[in-house]
Amino acid sequence: MAADVIVIGGGLVGSALTYGLVAAGARVTMLDEGDVAFRASRGNFGLVWVQSKGDGMHEYASWTRTSSDLWGGFAEALQAETGVDVGHHRPGGLELCLDEDEYETYAGSIRRMHNQPDAGANGRRMIDGDEVRRMEPHVGPEVVGASFCPHDGLVNPLLALRALHAIATRAGVVRHNAGPVTGIRPDGDGFRVETADDSSWFADRVVLAAGNGNRALAGHIGLEVPVSPERGHILVTEPVRPLFNHVLGQVRQTDEGTVMLGATKESVGFDTGIAPDMIRHISSRAVRKIPLLRRLQVIRAWSALRIMSPDGFPIYAESGEYPGAFVVTCHSGVTLAAAHALRLAPRLLQPGFNENFAAFSPGRFDVSQAERPGTDTDHGPVRG
Numbered sequence: 178m179a180a181d182v183i184v185i186g187g188g189l190v191g192s193a194l195t196y197g198l199v200a201a202g203a204r205v206t207m208l209d210e211g212d213v214a215f216r217a218s219r220g221n222f223g224l225v226w227v228q229s230k231g232d233g234m235h236e237y238a239s240w241t242r243t244s245s246d247l248w249g250g251f252a253e254a255l256q257a258e259t260g261v262d263v264g265h266h267r268p269g270g271l272e273l274c275l276d277e278d279e280y281e282t283y284a285g286s287i288r289r290m291h292n293q294p295d296a297g298a299n300g301r302r303m304i305d306g307d308e309v310r311r312m313e314p315h316v317g318p319e320v321v322g323a324s325f326c327p328h329d330g331l332v333n334p335l336l337a338l339r340a341l342h343a344i345a346t347r348a349g350v351v352r353h354n355a356g357p358v359t360g361i362r363p364d365g366d367g368f369r370v371e372t373a374d375d376s377s378w379f380a381d382r383v384v385l386a387a388g389n390g391n392r393a394l395a396g397h398i399g400l401e402v403p404v405s406p407e408r409g410h411i412l413v414t415e416p417v418r419p420l421f422n423h424v425l426g427q428v429r430q431t432d433e434g435t436v437m438l439g440a441t442k443e444s445v446g447f448d449t450g451i452a453p454d455m456i457r458h459i460s461s462r463a464v465r466k467i468p469l470l471r472r473l474q475v476i477r478a479w480s481a482l483r484i485m486s487p488d489g490f491p492i493y494a495e496s497g498e499y500p501g502a503f504v505v506t507c508h509s510g511v512t513l514a515a516a517h518a519l520r521l522a523p524r525l526l527q528p529g530f531n532e533n534f535a536a537f538s539p540g541r542f543d544v545s546q547a548e549r550p551g552t553d554t555d556h557g558p559v560r561g
Contacts, residue, residue: 179204180526183370183378185358185394186210186386189334189510190517192341194386197522199348206351206378208358208370210390221481222411222429222439223334225512228270228301228326232286235293236536237490241509242299244516245328251515252332258347261340263332264432270329271309272426273320273466283324301326315420317468331424333432334511353378357390361397363499384525385504388484389447391492399498402539404506406482408443410455412463414473427459428467436473438463449480483508486542493521493537495530503530504539 180203184191187209195205227245231238245267252265274280284303302325309323310316345352356373361383363369368383385391385398395402416434427440440462441455456478464470484506486492491507503525507513524530531538 180382181367181380182206182525183208183368183380183383184386185370185384186388186390187342187352187354188386188388189338189341189514190388190505190507191384191386192338192345193510193514193517194384194505194522194525195345195350196341197518197520198525199345199350200518201523201526203526204349205345206353206380207345208353208355208372208378210355210357210387221334221409221511222437223332223431223511224270224424224426224429225265225267225330225332226270226426226509227299227328227512228272228324229283229286230509230512231293231299231490232290233488234490234536235290238290238293238299240491240516241512242328243520244513245330247515247519248330248332251518252337255337255340255344259340259343261336261343263337263340265330265332266424267328267330268423269325269327270424270426271313272324273309273316273428274322274324275319275462275465277321280322287324299326299328312423313421313425315467315469317466319465325423329424331429332511337511337514358387358394361394361502368499368502382501382503382525385502386506388506388510389482391484391504391506395504398496398502398504400494400496400502400504400539401542402492402494402504402506403542404484404486404492405444406447407485407508408441408445408448408480408482409439410441410443410452410459410478410480412438412456412459412475412478414438414470414475417473420467420469425466428463428470435476436470438470438475447482449482451478451480455480484510488541491537492539493530493534494539497531 182203182205184195184207198205225248227241230241252263256262287301304325305322306320360371367381370378385394389406391402392404414436429437438459494504496502
């Protein structure tokens with residue numbers, strides 16, 4: 178008999194899980210807060226980023242690489258089912274360094290990750306400024322080198338979200354813009370979920386995929402999920418001819434020709450306002466890296482909120498107090514979408530979820546963070 182599942186959250190994490198749950202035979206109801214939600218999936222860089230992911234947790238390095246490897250087939254499946262080309266490419270990525278301190282920061286991360294089992298540093302290596310400019314002729318003279326990873330790529334997150342929603346609708350998924358969820362409680366052999374519009378929903382299982390909203394929702398299912406918002410600004414320029422051969426960590430050209438600029442990390446709570454000093458910071462660094470950007474007109478700027486755990490790594494868990502209730506949260510919803518859809522989602526319907534994802538348990542925060550050698554060193558914009 179098919180399981181009934183409620184997925185709380187309509188962003189890329191929730192939509193990818195819904196895709197995988199439907200493919201595994203579940204009947205899914207998606208409760209989405211609506212357009213008022215702080216949705217990272219519509220405000221990020223759209224990178225499928227492998228380098229630096231998992232510095233301090235080798236399981237995350239391996240998981241990220243797995244998802245990057247799955248993205249090509251996942252993108253093809255989305256296009257075959259919907260006709261939507263989500264713009265996935267994997268030419269490799271460069272994180273440009275403007276001084277020796279930045280260079281050594283990335284080099285140190287590579288050394289640490291090389292000592293980790295499994296994926297290790299994922300083929301990442303440091304290259305000098307001359308090699309960078311041979312790979313990318315528009316890189317300026319101030320760039321002293323870069324971290325290069327052959328497994329980095331990009332995707333259009335808005336088109337990916339559109340494709341996933343189209344597939345969900347076609348599959349009969351009930352998608353309700355319910356406003357905030359106000360209650361989750363056990364009800365017989367399942368769970369009753371109540372929303373701000375006085376709707377009430379029942380299912381065998383419930384999955385929290387509401388980003389920063391998971392912190393408050395998790396209390397309803399006996400879990401502590403210590404996520405918090407971190408703001409990142411993004412600028413976008415007028416469209417120009419193709420400029421780059423690879424994906425750059427903080428200067429990304431879209432399929433439409435616009436150039437996205439980013440890289441701020443701000444602890445300001447749930448504030449998505451625009452800070453002029455952050456705009457100046459992004460612009461200044463971008464033109465030092467790619468001088469020809471000085472000629473381009475910035476046509477839009479916005480900010481979005483990352484979903485950050487204390488160590489930067491995902492949190493996956495089934496409630497011990499309320500089996501059948503799960504949380505899935507991360508700040509890499511774009512990068513991990515393929516793994517969430519094709520690997521994690523089916524596990525939500527099977528026994529042993531916590532054993533399969535033990536490294537990502539929120540229980541890791543019960544011990545001193547000093548016991549972990551590092552944290553996720555992704556210092557870029559809301560990447561994906």
